[in-house]
Amino acid sequence: MTSETPNNDSAQDDGEIFERSEIISTVQSDSRQSWLKGRINLWRESGLITDDQSESIINFEAAPEDPIRLGIRFSRLIVVLSTLGAILIGAGIISFIAANWQGIPVIAKLALLIGGQTATYWVAYQFQFVRGYPRVGGAIMFAGAAWFGANVFLVARRYHLSTDNPDLLIWWFIGVLPLAYIAKSKAITVMAVGIFVVGISWKTASETDNSVSGLLVTAILLFAGAAIYSIGLAHLQRASTKFFAAPYLVGGALLTIVVTYMFTFDEVVKDYSRNSSVNISEMSGGYIALAAIVSVITLVSLVMTNWTSIRSEKRPSARLLEPAIITLTVIAGWFIAIHTFESAALYVVVFNLLLVIQILGIIALGVINKREAFVNIGIVFFVIDLSTRYIELTVDMLDTSLAFIVGGLLLLGVGYGMERARRRLLRQFGMMKVTQ
Amino acid sequence: MIFKVKRLFIVVIALQIVFLLGLVGYRETILAVGRTAILQTVPVDPRDLFKGEYVTLRYEISNLGSTQVNQGSKIYRLLGEVNNGDTVYVALSNIDGDESSLDVQTDEPSGRTDLFIKGKVGTKNSDVITVEYGVEQYFIPEGRGLEIEQAEEVEVRVKINRSGIAAIEALIVDGQDWKP
Numbered sequence: 001m002t003s004e005t006p007n008n009d010s011a012q013d014d015g016e017i018f019e020r021s022e023i024i025s026t027v028q029s030d031s032r033q034s035w036l037k038g039r040i041n042l043w044r045e046s047g048l049i050t051d052d053q054s055e056s057i058i059n060f061e062a063a064p065e066d067p068i069r070l071g072i073r074f075s076r077l078i079v080v081l082s083t084l085g086a087i088l089i090g091a092g093i094i095s096f097i098a099a100n101w102q103g104i105p106v107i108a109k110l111a112l113l114i115g116g117q118t119a120t121y122w123v124a125y126q127f128q129f130v131r132g133y134p135r136v137g138g139a140i141m142f143a144g145a146a147w148f149g150a151n152v153f154l155v156a157r158r159y160h161l162s163t164d165n166p167d168l169l170i171w172w173f174i175g176v177l178p179l180a181y182i183a184k185s186k187a188i189t190v191m192a193v194g195i196f197v198v199g200i201s202w203k204t205a206s207e208t209d210n211s212v213s214g215l216l217v218t219a220i221l222l223f224a225g226a227a228i229y230s231i232g233l234a235h236l237q238r239a240s241t242k243f244f245a246a247p248y249l250v251g252g253a254l255l256t257i258v259v260t261y262m263f264t265f266d267e268v269v270k271d272y273s274r275n276s277s278v279n280i281s282e283m284s285g286g287y288i289a290l291a292a293i294v295s296v297i298t299l300v301s302l303v304m305t306n307w308t309s310i311r312s313e314k315r316p317s318a319r320l321l322e323p324a325i326i327t328l329t330v331i332a333g334w335f336i337a338i339h340t341f342e343s344a345a346l347y348v349v350v351f352n353l354l355l356v357i358q359i360l361g362i363i364a365l366g367v368i369n370k371r372e373a374f375v376n377i378g379i380v381f382f383v384i385d386l387s388t389r390y391i392e393l394t395v396d397m398l399d400t401s402l403a404f405i406v407g408g409l410l411l412l413g414v415g416y417g418m419e420r421a422r423r424r425l426l427r428q429f430g431m432m433k434v435t436q
Numbered sequence: 437m438i439f440k441v442k443r444l445f446i447v448v449i450a451l452q453i454v455f456l457l458g459l460v461g462y463r464e465t466i467l468a469v470g471r472t473a474i475l476q477t478v479p480v481d482p483r484d485l486f487k488g489e490y491v492t493l494r495y496e497i498s499n500l501g502s503t504q505v506n507q508g509s510k511i512y513r514l515l516g517e518v519n520n521g522d523t524v525y526v527a528l529s530n531i532d533g534d535e536s537s538l539d540v541q542t543d544e545p546s547g548r549t550d551l552f553i554k555g556k557v558g559t560k561n562s563d564v565i566t567v568e569y570g571v572e573q574y575f576i577p578e579g580r581g582l583e584i585e586q587a588e589e590v591e592v593r594v595k596i597n598r599s600g601i602a603a604i605e606a607l608i609v610d611g612q613d614w615k616p
Binding site: 113114117121125129151152155156158207 | 441448449456457460521574575
């Protein structure tokens with residue numbers, strides 16, 4: 001769609017891929033440079049080349065790298081400075097309006113808020129699509145999207161609507177998501193997915209008090225995590241949408257693992273099931289319909305993804321790992337949603353197993369698909385899960401001080417082992433120097 | 437192709453503005469054409485770093501008996517069963533003038549109920565339900581919360597539309613409209 005626009009960002013998309021490969025190549029060329037310098041020194045000392053020649057060779061080989069390195073640094077600096085600048089201006093204007101809220105007439109308030117938002121978008125459009133400054137334009141566009149969210153909250157405040165309201169976040173999300181695709185902005189995609197994840201989690205927390213559907217409502221959040229992840233996978237199938245996949249994959253994975261982790265606690269399951277109906281006919285039809293819709297979205301995205309993957313040349317383990325984990329998550333979600341059994345123990349066992357599968361799965365996927373964020377998420381949750389289970393097991397068995405000491409030693413040992421494993425994994429896909 | 441991007445961009449920005457104006461228009465319509473009710477309130481003065489200063493308003497009708505409860509001179513009768521999260525309609529007056537006995541029900545009222553307010557059941561204990569009506573926060577200028585908290589009598593003038601949705605029009609402090 002935007003591929004024919006000037007300075008546009010398939011351009012930007014290609015730029016991202018280009019930057020990543022440049023980072024890797026910079027790292028590789030660092031080691032190449034030191035190897036080369038060592039060899040040249042050896043040749044010079046052996047009398048094969050003169051001092052002048054060795055200096056010329058070193059200068060010749062080093063020259064092309066500086067512009068690349070500088071380019072990458074400049075590119076990032078431009079994005080950081082532009083984003084900070086745009087946000088500071090927006091925050092300044094909004095805080096000025098908020099500080100003088102009562103003194104400004106209603107019409108003027110609205111004109112300032114909506115006019116400011118529109119002007120920000122107009123400037124962003126000019127920079128990004130007309131004048132050829134995609135990074136500055138993207139940063140201002142991001143500020144415009146943030147301004148829209150601030151306006152939603154300010155208008156709610158003007159009419160004394162409760163601002164403790166997750167619906168405001170959902171409205172903000174709906175408003176900015178299309179913008180992410182039009183502007184081809186990863187930053188706005190991250191913002192949109194982040195707002196959505198926080199919004200639905202908040203909404204779920206406020207709805208779980210509902211007397212007949214606590215478990216069902218929380219299970220919907222689990223389905224939502226799986227759906228967000230599946231939508232990310234669907235994005236990976238086309239070159240034009242691949243650019244947007246990462247925020248969905250990371251957001252979906254985080255949400256799914258966090259909800260699964262919640263259900264590994266006996267107390268949480270008991271607390272939710274205390275008010276939840278065992279009889280499915282007594283549950284809210286609306287929630288069941290919502291759970292079904294979210295599950296269907298997940299499975300349809302999964303089928304679409306794998307339809308393409310079947311023809312790919314990846315190994316079966318790589319192709320089937322994601323669908324298998326997501327399907328297991330959805331099955332486990334329905335298992336707890338319909339609240340088949342009254343005993344909490346069975347659910348706790350199932351979700352502990354599911355959590356281990358998800359953690360190991362995400363680490364494996366990180367290695368197979370070279371997604372560093374996945375390896376890090378997996379390792380963080382591995383340590384959290386291990387610590388949690390250790391505390392659960394030892395809290396009644398060991399003396400508190402002894403439990404702390406043994407736990408501390410165990411964590412240090414696990415941390416050391418994990419760090420070594422992480423380095424080995426990252427070295428496998430050549431990112432060690434970047435991430436160390 | 438740039439024209440297509442431009443068109444899509446304009447559509448999204450326009451929809452964002454329409455949404456904000458719609459929200460404003462909806463609340464302004466309630467304030468303009470809604471029917472007036474005065475609700476007794478007990479304000480408290482929390483302060484939130486992110487949201488600015490506001491008073492939380494608790495009303496006579498915020499806590500209702502799950503079957504029947506006396507609130508001052510009035511009796512609220514609960515018609516049917518309610519659960520957490522249910523929408524309820526609480527009568528504020530009756531057509532026949534019998535305002536000592538008012539109904540709380542889950543179906544939208546008709547018949548003898550004249551003015552009603554729509555709320556959502558927050559919590560339900562054995563004999564009391566807590567209901568929220570969307571008029572529990574009133575934002576105020578910084579540093580003026582005590583004026584309201586220390587007043588002898590605080591009332592809220594709300595406007596209510598035909599569906600029972602309420603919007604705060606003004607705070608009445610010791611008989612006077614409070615100027616923010």
